[in-house]
Amino acid sequence: MANKIIIAMVFGLIIGFSTNFTLPAIELVGQGFVMLLQMTALPYISVSLIYGIGSMSRRQGKQLIKFGGLTFLLLLSAVLFFIGLSPLAFPDWSAAAFYSASNQAQAEPLNILELFLPANPFDSFAQAIIPAVVIFSIFVGLGFIGLEQKRRSLYVFRDIREALTIVTNLVMKLAPIGVFAISLNASATIDNNQLDGLMVYIITATSIVLLLTFIVFPLLVATITPLTYRQVLFAAKDALITAFATGSIFIVLPVIAENVKKQLSEYAKIHSEVKRLPSVVVPISYSLPVGGKLLAILFVLFAGWFSGENVNVSDYLSLMIFGVMQLFGSSMIAVPNLLDNANISASMFELFIVAEQLIISRLGALLSVMFITVLALLTTLLTINKVKFYLRPFAILTASAPICTMLIFVMLSAVFELISHPYQGYEKFINRNLLIPGAEARYLREPDSSQLTNALAQTQKDTLTIIKQRGFIRMGYYRDSLPYAFHNKDGLLVGLDIELGHLLAQELEVAIEFVLIYRKQTKQLLSNGYLDIVSGIPVTPKNLIEYNLTTAYTEEPFSLLVRDADRRKFSHWQKFIDKKELVIGVPEAYFYEASVSKNLPNNTVWELSTPRLFFQKQGENIDAMMYGAAGASAWTLLYPDYSVVTPKPHAPPFAIAFPVAHGDIAFERFISLWITMKQRSKTIDALYRYWIEGKEPGRFVK
Structure with missing residues (x-):
């Protein structure tokens, strides 16, 4: 079956990448296969825990906690060690990013109580809150430990577990078809543009996952147990392939537990724990920050490097401790909190989602399968006292792990240095032109003194009338007012405020004159009627007193x-x-x-x-x-x-508004209503995305 799944996945990837063709029916087949596997996963977790823990004695329960905890800490430390080494491979690239509103978004706090305490177990089952389901099942199992007449009831849970295992095996017979559909659809729908900037993270994560999954963890088991390297891989093989194809560890938990029991079947005749412990360890481990979940910490280190906000080496330990605590929950909640804790732009979370969708979720599932398999194997063998030091695999581990690690990081550094990655932030910023064709415009480097007298003589008229008679609206702007007013690569004055000025002039059916001014000139030039409107300034009490401000058109933290x-x-x-x-x-x-x-x-x-x-x-x-x-x-x-x-x-955040002609309430009201209209039509949102966030604005009403 494993060979069939591999062949199906390879064919799906080849067809998808070469044709970029898929059909809704293919996606439905893949989704259907995943849902069939999900159908048995949560019930299997619960009944396995209840039966496994309920069948134990108190002594066996203490041994499970002792040996399971030690094994988990050992494997956790190994993963974090390699993650901590990963920044050594990152190249020395300059980095910076456009502003994103998500930078200031408050990270959603992790609610430990809701995550782990099942106030309503049925709701926890319905919402698939795995940690709460695990805690509920553990407590029910502990309740059975104290019962004298429990055998008959536990046999019911055992039979349900066996029935669920049979159903899972039936579904796995469809795995070649389901995996083919999933791999074809995934490879056909990958957006190559999303790979820009993520290759460093993806390649580094791939290297760490492969090193841990196929070298460190299997050799660790072979070093201290009777199992060979080949036997460890065989125990994980089916789950590894399915988890990588689907990107989900949850759906293969029953497969992991059953395969571990099969691999240890020779000890089952002497030690009854062998039949129970894997069915307890595997479900519990899913609620822990295992394997692939820990790649979220690697992403934070990458995000710091990628955004130019590097995490200091002295902060690694605190980041990892905080990260492990956060990753008891969902990585989608943990990553924003980790970014916030490390003072890294929250906009990097968008890259995390893209990377997860591309391949990282599959790599994480691969690492998690081996992590849980090794955890179940070692915990069980430690409990039945089948641990012994084996020199040959130890020698291979101590020789191959450092050598492979060194070679991998040297190769990564060499590959990343060869990749051409010129810094493009400056070019991306100044290479932009006006989004909307501009109005007829002229530009002054300073106020025209010859016009000041004429302007003063017209201050008794309303501003709109003056603009119509003059034939153009006069707008002041400040030097180096990025990204609201600046000169692009061609020397053209552009920016959010400049674009809005052009749009206003077009709708007034007049031209526009831009005048470079200093802030200290603003009040006088507005008061004497020379300027009609000025580029935006913060709405502060002093500015409200000094200027006639419109309604705010944006805000900044x-x-x-x-x-x-x-x-x-x-x-x-x-x-x-x-x-x-x-x-x-x-x-x-x-x-x-x-x-x-x-x-x-x-x-x-x-x-x-x-x-x-x-x-x-x-x-x-x-x-x-x-x-x-x-x-x-x-x-x-x-x-x-x-x-x-x-x-x-x-x-x-502080609001940004336009100062307009002094004393002309009607003109201020007109501009404020015009801003409101442009906000409701999403025009300002589109211009904000373009000038502030550096993104394509999409379609909008001008």
Whole structure:
């Protein structure tokens, strides 16, 4: 059967990759096979635990906890050791990323009580909350241990387990067909573009999984038990193939338990525990952070490297301890928490999902099968005292594991260095043009003094009338106001605010004039009627007093722009808020030095005429620059040796609004309603995706 499954998987992959063709019926066949396997998995876990634990004596239960716990810690340490070595293979690439709103998303906390305590066991079964089902079944089994007349009741659970095993074996006869359908559909629907940037993670994970699955774990069993390397692989073979094809460890748990019992059948005549222990260890292990689940920690290390927010070696131990605790639950909940704990951009979670869909879930299932198989084998053999040191496999293990590890990491480093990966963040940022064809426009590097007198004479008229008579709307913008206003590779003024200015001019059926100004000029140029509208500024109490602000069209979280090496210093407000030697830069177009100084009284605050000073020689003495997260992310694309840090606890985001002509409430009302209209039509959302997040905007209403 195993050979048939392998052949079916290979044929499915070849056909899928070569033709990129699939049918809904093929996907349905694959899904149907997985659902048939799922049908017996959860009941099997429960009845196996109840029967296995209920059949034990108290002494046997203590032995199970003792030997099972020691074996689990040994295997867990082995996996974490190799994961900790993995960053040695990562190449030295520059990295930075566009801003993503998910960067500021609060990670969903792990609710240990709901995960492990089955307040309603029937709901836990219905929702497939495996840890809660395991705990419920363990307690029922423990209840049986204390009963004197339990044999008849336990035989019922034994017979149900045997019936479920027969059903699983019947379903496995369909495995070649199901695996063929799954592999064909998966290979035919892979988006090659999703592989960009993930190859380092995928290749590293593949190397670690293969090393542990086919060298370290089998040789470990062969070193201290009578089982040979071949016997260990044979015990795991069917489950390995099916788990890799389906990407699920859950559905092969019955297969693992039965194959382990078959492999140990020669001891069953003397030791009755051999028939029970695998059926207890295997279901329990599924609720633990085993094998493939631990690849989530590898992803966090990769995400730190990939985003330029590397995890320090000194933080590895705390990351791994925190990760193991989190991975008692779902990795989909654990990874956002791990990223948040390591101060890595939450947008990396999107890459995690893509990687899982591509192949990592299959690799994780492969490693988990061998992890659980070895855990069941070692725990059972330790319990029946069939452990002995064998020199030959030990010599092979001690020689092959270090050599293979060294060769793998040397090869990975060499391969990654050969891969051409020029930094493209800067090019991606400045290579963008206006999304919508722009209005007729002219550009001034400073206010036209000859027009100031005429503007002052017209201040009694309403702004819309002036714009119509003038034939163009005049918009001020600030220098280096990334990503709201900047010059692209062709020298054209672009950005979110600039695009909105063009769109407004088109709908007013006039041209537009962009004028470069300084923040200190803003109030005067709006008051005397020279400017009609200015690029967005934060909505603060002082700005509300000084300017006639529209409704907010976007918002940004508070963040700090720091050098990569200083990320940890600014991860929490309490780490730096009292340090007088720290210098915080504040761009004049963003915040007021006085306001920031009031909130950071112990730090030195310097006002900067442009954010660019922070990256130049003049900014060498500045430790961090306060900025909005979206703008800060844009600057890291230009200067990838810098990172965006949002100190914890996260401050509320600040709104961004346009200052408009002073004293003209009607014009402010018009622009505010226009913004609301564009928000409801998703136009601003589309422009935000394009200019702020660097993504394709999709279709939208202009």
